[in-house]
Structure formats: C-alpha cells, structure tokens
Amino acid sequence: MSDNTARVRTIFRSKTKKTLDKIEDPRETLDDSYEQQVKLLQQVRQAVADVATAKKRIDLQGQEMGARYQRLGEQAREAMAQGREDLARAALERRALLEGQVAKLQDQFNSLQQQTAQLQSRERQLSEQIAAFRIEKETIKATYTASAAQVKANEAVAGLGASIDDIGTSLDRARDRVAQMQARAAATDELLASGALKDLTASPDADIERQLAAMSAQAEIDRQLRAMQSGDSAGGTSQRRADGPDGWLGIGQG
Structure with a gap:
C-alpha cells in the first residue's frame, strides 16, 4: 500500500512540475527579480538620503x-x-559646558558621516549588480523568445508535414474512387449498348428501332456502292450537293 502511495505522489509531483513549467514564463520571473532588486536599491538610496x-x-x-x-x-x-x-568666569564656565555638548555632537556627526559613506558604497555596488543583472536578464529573455519562436515554427512545420501526408492520402483515395466510377460508367454504357442492361427511360421497342436503323444505314451504303459500280450519276448526287459554301446543308438529304 505504501509503495502505491509513493508512486502516486511521484507521478503527482512530476505532473505538477510539468504543469508549472508550462505556466511559468522565465521572462516574467526575471522581470520580477529585477523589480525586487530595484526596490532594494530605492530603499538604500532612501536610507542614504x-x-x-x-x-x-x-x-x-x-x-x-x-x-x-x-x-x-x-x-x-x-x-x-x-x-x-x-x-568672565560665568562666560568661561558656560563655554566649558558647551564644549562637552559640542564634543558629543561631533561624535554623532562623525558616526553619521561614516554611515553615509558605507551606504553610498553599498548603493554603488548594488547599482552595478543591478545593471549587470539587467543586461543578463535582457540577453536571457531575447534568447528564450528566439528559442520559443523557433519551437513554434518547428511545430508548425511538423504539423504542416502531417497535414500534407493526410492531404496526399485523401487525394489517393479520391483518385481511386474516380477511377472506379469511370470504370463503372464505361461498363454500364457497354451493357446498355449490348442490351444486357435495360434502359428504363427508353421506349419499349427501342432495341428493334436501333437494329432497323442500322440495317437501313447498311442498305443505303450498299445502294451507293452499286450505283458507283454501274456509273449511275445518282450515286454522286450527295457529293455534288456537298459542293459549294452551303453544300453541307445537303449532306444526307439524298
């Protein structure tokens, strides 16, 4: 039971860390740190003042x-x-008392002067550290921004590649369906022409009419051949009617 609990805790911590990594932006963290340092510098400057x-x-x-x-x-x-x-004695006594007060005041002044020098030194050090941190912060932020942009571009390219693969697969399936449909259309045309597949939109005697029309066309060709063999001028009537600019209007009108 304890092993299972430990594994659950480990998994939970791992997922929590991943979630925090996604939420936390290092650029914001650096800016927050910089603002805190600036506030400290302001406090030191206020103390100096x-x-x-x-x-x-x-x-x-x-x-x-x-x-x-x-x-x-x-x-x-x-x-x-x-x-x-x-x-004169009274003036000198007051003067001696004043010397003791001035000595104490001088000690306070010297102490404040040393404290001022220390604070000013700390202010300079902190200012230099903040300036260096600012430069490094901006460098890290720029690097992170560029890396994030590169990651997005790579992910976009990867996603586009997957989309292209899907599009190619779709095109292949579409070509197969078109080929199947074309083959089916040609097969049905042949079946209709042979009479194996009945055309429900045609008249009931359409097949007989087609056969008679084919026989008439063959008989007309045979007649024209006999006329040409016998030298009959009637056999060339259709040719003569086809002569001239409007001769095409007489084709088939023999």
Missing part, C-alpha cells in the same frame, strides 16, 4: 554651537577688560 538629512541637521546645530562658543569667549575677554572677573 535620511542619513544625509540627519547629518545636515547636526551640522547646522554644530554651527550654532560654534557661533555661541565664540561669543562666550568674546564676552569673557570683554568682561575681564571691564574688571568683571565674575562675568
């Missing part, structure tokens, strides 16, 4: 902190010039 935006915000924030850092230094020097050591 997001990181670049974040880095730009940190850069602007760092510029503001740098400008404040310079102002605090100028304020400390101005306070010392005016004898206000307390104000």
Whole structure:
C-alpha cells in the first residue's frame, strides 16, 4: 500500500512540475527579480538620503554651537577688560559646558558621516549588480523568445508535414474512387449498348428501332456502292450537293 502511495505522489509531483513549467514564463520571473532588486536599491538610496538629512541637521546645530562658543569667549575677554572677573568666569564656565555638548555632537556627526559613506558604497555596488543583472536578464529573455519562436515554427512545420501526408492520402483515395466510377460508367454504357442492361427511360421497342436503323444505314451504303459500280450519276448526287459554301446543308438529304 505504501509503495502505491509513493508512486502516486511521484507521478503527482512530476505532473505538477510539468504543469508549472508550462505556466511559468522565465521572462516574467526575471522581470520580477529585477523589480525586487530595484526596490532594494530605492530603499538604500532612501536610507542614504535620511542619513544625509540627519547629518545636515547636526551640522547646522554644530554651527550654532560654534557661533555661541565664540561669543562666550568674546564676552569673557570683554568682561575681564571691564574688571568683571565674575562675568568672565560665568562666560568661561558656560563655554566649558558647551564644549562637552559640542564634543558629543561631533561624535554623532562623525558616526553619521561614516554611515553615509558605507551606504553610498553599498548603493554603488548594488547599482552595478543591478545593471549587470539587467543586461543578463535582457540577453536571457531575447534568447528564450528566439528559442520559443523557433519551437513554434518547428511545430508548425511538423504539423504542416502531417497535414500534407493526410492531404496526399485523401487525394489517393479520391483518385481511386474516380477511377472506379469511370470504370463503372464505361461498363454500364457497354451493357446498355449490348442490351444486357435495360434502359428504363427508353421506349419499349427501342432495341428493334436501333437494329432497323442500322440495317437501313447498311442498305443505303450498299445502294451507293452499286450505283458507283454501274456509273449511275445518282450515286454522286450527295457529293455534288456537298459542293459549294452551303453544300453541307445537303449532306444526307439524298
């Protein structure tokens, strides 16, 4: 029982694979793969843009902190010039605190800059891979299309060959039937002429009439021969009547 089940599964899988092979078009599969890679490239580019935006915000924030850092230094020097050591100390304390904030901001900026470089490198690699895949994809698609066209042409030629064989067989059968019918027509003509086959459309005494007509024609030929032998001018009457442009109208009118 288990062997039969295994065979059934094998047959089912084989037929399923053949069905999928017929349904699946490799050109569509290649196009789908290419579209997926393009989407990945778009995601990487979006990530590069997001990181670049974040880095730009940190850069602007760092510029503001740098400008404040310079102002605090100028304020400390101005306070010392005016004898206000307390104000100068306060400005320098704020400046020292700002240095710690700027250091953290610099670390974030450097980290984003490295991340941007990595993403840009990955973007270039992925772009090159997609470009190479696109060329190979189009080559495979063109080859498959040409092969499919050749298969269809070969199948058409094979089908035409089978049709020609069928047509030749039909012509042979038709020729045989025509020959049989011609032979049958000639045989029936001979039977009708000999009287073996009765013509239902003819009059009941047609055979006697044919025989009498044949005897009359033979008697007329015998009469003309005797007239020629005796030199009778009547024997040439039909010939004279046949002379002239309209002589054919007198033929048989003796």
